[in-house]
Amino acid sequence: METVDLLLIHGAVVTMDAAGHIFLDGAVAVRGSEIVAVGPSGDLAVRFAARETVDCQGCAIIPGxxxxxxxxxxxxxxxxxxxxxxxxxxxxxxxxxxxxxxxxxxxxxxxxxxxxxxxxxxxxxxxxxxxxxxxxxxxxxxxxxxxxxxxxxxxxxxxxxxxxxxxxxxxxxxxxxxxxxxxxxxxxxxxxxxxxxxxxxxxxxxxxxxxxxxxxxxxxxxxxxxxxxxxxxxxxxxxxxxxxxxxxxxxxxxxxxxxxxxxxxxxxxxxxxxxxxxxxxxxxxxxxxxxxxxxxxxxxxxxxxxxxxxxxxxxxxxxxxxxxxxxxxxxxxxxxxxxxxxxxxxxxxxxxxVHLDHLIGSLEPGKRADIAVVALGRLHSAPRYHYAPDALYSHLVYGARSADVRDVLVDGRFLL
CATH class of the missing domain: 3.20.20.140 (Metal-dependent hydrolases)
Structure with missing residues (x-):
C-alpha cells in the first residue's frame, strides 16, 4: 500500500473536473500539498495507508x-x-x-x-x-x-x-x-x-x-x-x-x-x-x-x-x-x-x-489539495435525494450555505 498524509473518506466527492465526475461514496487522498488520488472510498481505502483519516459521511467534498x-x-x-x-x-x-x-x-x-x-x-x-x-x-x-x-x-x-x-x-x-x-x-x-x-x-x-x-x-x-x-x-x-x-x-x-x-x-x-x-x-x-x-x-x-x-x-x-x-x-x-x-x-x-487552473479549481491528481467539506444534513438542506448524481449540484447551489462548511484545507493543511 502507498502511504499518504491524509485520506478524506465516505463523502460525496464533487470533482468539478472536465468530465464532471461525482463519487457519492468517495474519497480524496492527499500527500503533502497535492491530491494524489480521487475515487470511490472502497478503492482508495485498499490502495492507501493514511497517517490521518477523516470521515466525511453526510458531507460533500468540493474544491475550495x-x-x-x-x-x-x-x-x-x-x-x-x-x-x-x-x-x-x-x-x-x-x-x-x-x-x-x-x-x-x-x-x-x-x-x-x-x-x-x-x-x-x-x-x-x-x-x-x-x-x-x-x-x-x-x-x-x-x-x-x-x-x-x-x-x-x-x-x-x-x-x-x-x-x-x-x-x-x-x-x-x-x-x-x-x-x-x-x-x-x-x-x-x-x-x-x-x-x-x-x-x-x-x-x-x-x-x-x-x-x-x-x-x-x-x-x-x-x-x-x-x-x-x-x-x-x-x-x-x-x-x-x-x-x-x-x-x-x-x-x-x-x-x-x-x-x-x-x-x-x-x-x-x-x-x-x-x-x-x-x-x-x-x-x-x-x-x-x-x-x-x-x-x-x-x-x-x-x-x-x-x-x-x-x-x-x-x-x-x-x-x-x-x-x-x-x-x-x-x-x-x-x-x-x-x-x-x-x-x-x-x-x-x-x-x-484567475489563471490558476493548472493548480486549483478541481479535485484531480496533481492539483493542490485546496478542499472544502460541506455538511449536507442540516435542517435547511434536508432531505437529500439521490435520483441522479447531478442532483448534488442543485443541493449545493440552492440549498447549502457558508455556515455548512465543516472543514477547509489549503495545500493539504487544515485551516478549519
Whole structure:
C-alpha cells in the first residue's frame, strides 16, 4: 500500500473536473500539498495507508472556493454607508474615509478578519486590490490562504502613495519582495480607467509581463462609466484597456457588467479573466452582468464578492446562488445558468479566470489539495435525494450555505 498524509473518506466527492465526475461514496487522498488520488472510498481505502483519516459521511467534498475579486481590508468599513450609487459611494464616502484612516495596521487587521470569514465559508483563494498590499499578503500568508494580491495604483493620491509614480514604485518593490512565494502572487492593480492614465496602465502592464503576474483592474462596472469613456475616449473601458496594454499579458478584470459584444470578443481573444460580483453590483445598482453570455462565449469567467463595504460579506455561496438565479430571472429561461455551471464559476471556471487552473479549481491528481467539506444534513438542506448524481449540484447551489462548511484545507493543511 502507498502511504499518504491524509485520506478524506465516505463523502460525496464533487470533482468539478472536465468530465464532471461525482463519487457519492468517495474519497480524496492527499500527500503533502497535492491530491494524489480521487475515487470511490472502497478503492482508495485498499490502495492507501493514511497517517490521518477523516470521515466525511453526510458531507460533500468540493474544491475550495475562489473569490476572483475582493478588497479584503474593507471588512473594517462594513456597514459604513449603504443605498448609494457607485460614484457617490466611492468619491463621496470611501475615498475620503480611506484617506484618513487606512494605514498598515488597518489593512493587516481588516485582512485578518476577512481571511477568517472566507475560510469559515469555504473560500481558499482570493484576488485582492487595495493599499499597503504587503500587509494583505502578510495576513493572507499567516492565515494559510492562497491569494493574488494587487497593489492599487491611481493618478489620485492614495493612502500609501502621494503620486502615481510613488504608487508604481511601491508596486514594483512589493512584487520583488513576494515574487516566488508558494501561495501568494504579488501584482499591481491599476484601479480603473477613470482613476488612471495611459501611462499607469502601460507601466503596470510592463511590470506584470516582466514578472509573469496578472494585472488586476476594474472595467465597465456601471453604464455611466461606459458612457463617459465613449464620450472622452471614443471607446468602451474594455477596449481602452486593450489599447493601453492591459491585455498584453495575463489580466483579471473585475465586474464587466456592461460589456458589449465587441468587448466580449476582446476579452475572449486575450484570455482575460472576468469577475462579476453579483451582490455588490446589485447593491450599488450597477446592474447585472451577462453571466450566461460570458459562459456561452467561453470567457474565463469567475465570481467575486467585491469589498465588504459594498456587499457586505464575503460569502461565496451567496454569489454562486445569485449567479444561478439572476440569469433565470432576467431571461425567463430556468436553464440559463444550471447549478453545475454556477458552482463551476467559483471552482473550475473561477480557477481559469484567475489563471490558476493548472493548480486549483478541481479535485484531480496533481492539483493542490485546496478542499472544502460541506455538511449536507442540516435542517435547511434536508432531505437529500439521490435520483441522479447531478442532483448534488442543485443541493449545493440552492440549498447549502457558508455556515455548512465543516472543514477547509489549503495545500493539504487544515485551516478549519
Amino acid at each position: 472556493l475562489i473569490n476572483a475579486h475582493a478588497h479584503v481590508p474593507m471588512s473594517l468599513l462594513r456597514g459604513l454607508v449603504a443605498d448609494q450609487q457607485l460614484d457617490v459611494w466611492l468619491f463621496g464616502y470611501m475615498f475620503p474615509v480611506e484617506s484618513r484612516f487606512v494605514d498598515p495596521e488597518f489593512v493587516f487587521t481588516g485582512t485578518q478578519l476577512s481571511c477568517a470569514e472566507m475560510i469559515r465559508g469555504g473560500t481558499t483563494t482570493f484576488v485582492d486590490m487595495y493599499y499597503f498590499e504587503e500587509e494583505v499578503a502578510r495576513a493572507a500568508d499567516m492565515s494559510g490562504m492562497r491569494a493574488i494580491c494587487g497593489q492599487t495604483v491611481m493618478r489620485l493620491p492614495t493612502p500609501d502613495a502621494a503620486s502615481f509614480d510613488e504608487g508604481l514604485e511601491r508596486a514594483r518593490v512589493f512584487i520583488e519582495q513576494w515574487h516566488g512565494h508558494e501561495r501568494i502572487i504579488p501584482t499591481i492593480a491599476p484601479h480603473a480607467p477613470y482613476t488612471c492614465t495611459d501611462a499607469i496602465y502601460r507601466e503596470a502592464a510592463a511590470l506584470c509581463r516582466r514578472y509573469g503576474v496578472p494585472l488586476v483592474t476594474h472595467l465597465s462596472e456601471t453604464e455611466r462609466e461606459v458612457e463617459e469613456s465613449r464620450r472622452e475616449r471614443e471607446v468602451t473601458p474594455i477596449r481602452y484597456a486593450k489599447r493601453v496594454g492591459a491585455f498584453d499579458g495575463k489580466c483579471i478584470a473585475a465586474h464587466c457588467v456592461h460589456a458589449t459584444e465587441d468587448d466580449i470578443r476582446l476579452l475572449r481573444e486575450h484570455h482575460v479573466g472576468v469577475a462579476p460580483c453579483p451582490s455588490s453590483n446589485l447593491k450599488l445598482a450597477s446592474g447585472i452582468a451577462p453571466i450566461r453570455r460570458f459562459i456561452e462565449a467561453n470567457l474565463r469567467v469567475g465570481l467575486g464578492t467585491d469589498g465588504p463595504a459594498s456587499n457586505d460579506d464575503q460569502d461565496m455561496f451567496t454569489e454562486i446562488h445569485l449567479a444561478a438565479l439572476l440569469p433565470k430571472g432576467i431571461s425567463g429561461d430556468p436553464t440559463a445558468v444550471p447549478a453545475r455551471d454556477a458552482l463551476a464559476l467559483a471552482t473550475s471556471l473561477g480557477a481559469r479566470a
